[in-house]
Amino acid sequence: MSSANRVAATRGSGRPRQAVLDRELILRTALRLLDERGEQGAGIRDIARELGVRPSALYNHVAGQDDIIAGLRELVSDRIDVDGFGSLPWDAAVRLWARSYRRAFAAHPPTIALLAVRPLVPGSRTGRMYDAVCAGFLAAGWPEERVLTVVVALESFILGSALDQVAPDDMLDPGDGDDLQHFRAAYAARARGLAERRASDAAFETGLDALLAGLGAELAGAGPVGGAALSPDGGSAVGEA
Amino acid sequence: MSSANRVAATRGSGRPRQAVLDRELILRTALRLLDERGEQGAGIRDIARELGVRPSALYNHVAGQDDIIAGLRELVSDRIDVDGFGSLPWDAAVRLWARSYRRAFAAHPPTIALLAVRPLVPGSRTGRMYDAVCAGFLAAGWPEERVLTVVVALESFILGSALDQVAPDDMLDPGDGDDLQHFRAAYAARARGLAERRASDAAFETGLDALLAGLGAELAGAGPVGGAALSPDGGSAVGEA
Numbered sequence: 001m002s003s004a005n006r007v008a009a010t011r012g013s014g015r016p017r018q019a020v021l022d023r024e025l026i027l028r029t030a031l032r033l034l035d036e037r038g039e040q041g042a043g044i045r046d047i048a049r050e051l052g053v054r055p056s057a058l059y060n061h062v063a064g065q066d067d068i069i070a071g072l073r074e075l076v077s078d079r080i081d082v083d084g085f086g087s088l089p090w091d092a093a094v095r096l097w098a099r100s101y102r103r104a105f106a107a108h109p110p111t112i113a114l115l116a117v118r119p120l121v122p123g124s125r126t127g128r129m130y131d132a133v134c135a136g137f138l139a140a141g142w143p144e145e146r147v148l149t150v151v152v153a154l155e156s157f158i159l160g161s162a163l164d165q166v167a168p169d170d171m172l173d174p175g176d177g178d179d180l181q182h183f184r185a186a187y188a189a190r191a192r193g194l195a196e197r198r199a200s201d202a203a204f205e206t207g208l209d210a211l212l213a214g215l216g217a218e219l220a221g222a223g224p225v226g227g228a229a230l231s232p233d234g235g236s237a238v239g240e241a
Numbered sequence: 242m243s244s245a246n247r248v249a250a251t252r253g254s255g256r257p258r259q260a261v262l263d264r265e266l267i268l269r270t271a272l273r274l275l276d277e278r279g280e281q282g283a284g285i286r287d288i289a290r291e292l293g294v295r296p297s298a299l300y301n302h303v304a305g306q307d308d309i310i311a312g313l314r315e316l317v318s319d320r321i322d323v324d325g326f327g328s329l330p331w332d333a334a335v336r337l338w339a340r341s342y343r344r345a346f347a348a349h350p351p352t353i354a355l356l357a358v359r360p361l362v363p364g365s366r367t368g369r370m371y372d373a374v375c376a377g378f379l380a381a382g383w384p385e386e387r388v389l390t391v392v393v394a395l396e397s398f399i400l401g402s403a404l405d406q407v408a409p410d411d412m413l414d415p416g417d418g419d420d421l422q423h424f425r426a427a428y429a430a431r432a433r434g435l436a437e438r439r440a441s442d443a444a445f446e447t448g449l450d451a452l453l454a455g456l457g458a459e460l461a462g463a464g465p466v467g468g469a470a471l472s473p474d475g476g477s478a479v480g481e482a
Contacts, residue, residue, distance in 0.1 A: 213458060
């Protein structure tokens with residue numbers, strides 16, 4: 001193996017070791033820098049500096065920034081459990097998928113907003129995750145044209161819940177004062193009700209159950225939710241100020 | 242007015258004008274820089290440079306970075322419509338609130354992940370938004386200890402949907418190929434079904450309807466969703482790999 005494929009491993013304690021420069025190492029380094037520094041500290045040059053190589057050396061293994069982002073999505077979405085689809089009832093499979101999905105993204109908070117708005121890269125492993133999910137929805141009886149709309153609705157909830165999981169537990173603390181009486185009462189009552197449970201876990205399970213109850217009713221034949229009475233711009237008959 | 246309170250207005254075309262340096266101008270500048278450059282380009286020094294003043298001049302009007310973030314949250318959350326609480330049925334009020342909430346954050350995408358994880362600052366106008374929402378939930382009959390758990394579940398969905406609204410319409414395009422047959426079929430069917438409607442709007446309305454259906458069942462007396470059968474760590478009886 002040429003020396004160009006060996007880099008100083010800078011992570012961990014002890015004496016420097018030599019690691020093999022490959023796609024996996026580049027992606028794991030990119031994910032670590034993203035977690036530590038945010039998107040603006042995890043570019044090609046940052047990764048190369050961290051690995052002690054020239055930026056050009058990275059291009060033997062990755063095609064560029066978009067390819068790195070596709071690889072980051074693979075690293076995160078590899079942790080999403082789709083095994084329930086095809087083996088468990090639809091709602092149980094969705095729970096397993098949703099919980100693992102939230103956990104995978106909450107473990108790497110900067111990936112949430114980054115990956116939520118970047119297109120999938122065709123050919124990436126992430127497409128296989130979606131294929132397994134779509135297969136499960138279709139097998140459960142979801143109409144073909146509804147599957148991805150429902151999946152995206154669930155994903156929006158999951159990713160928002162991953163953000164909330166990262167937030168501090170006292171994020172909504174109204175502080176002291178004599179105003180905001182309803183907010184203060186609700187905040188204190190939630191704390192009493194939660195006991196040792198995390199507020200973000202309770203909110204996630206509540207929303208997941210509510211979504212599955214509503215979606216389950218559509219699947220059971222109550223007709224589409226969210227589709228019928230809406231104008232093309234997504235508005236409804238309810239007037240908006 | 243002293244010259245320290247006048248700054249060169251750098252926005253817009255035409256000859257430079259003098260604007261009054263006040264909290265409002267500082268916050269609007271911070272929001273614009275955040276939108277243009279992200280969090281790392283919207284610090285105190287960046288705002289001061291943009292306004293052509295020394296950083297110390299800003300401290301006559303804002304207490305520091307946390308105060309600026311609280312102010313950004315006020316600017317965004319001022320656009321959230323709580324007028325339905327107290328005048329419309331609970332579910333219609335939630336729809337009005339949720340749609341305006343999503344729109345307010347989607348108009349400033351970097352605020353979504355930033356504000357989702359920062360604690361409220363006591364005394365900010367945002368507390369009044371939460372107070373109005375809590376009052377509406379309590380008046381609708383929600384048990385005091387359930388209100389904020391349900392509100393946060395809805396917020397997670399709304400903020401995730403705001404991220405999805407910012408994403409390109411073809412974000413999930415599986416590309417060409419012979420594999421991923423379920424994913425490709427679902428993607429093509431969704432496009433046919435959507436016609437001119439935006440995929441993100443359809444997903445948002447679908448999820449909102451499903452959440453309200455599930456939560457409405459709890460409110461109508463079906464008992465709490467997401468609360469009962471869970472272990473303290475938020476897990477459930479469904480085994481996770």
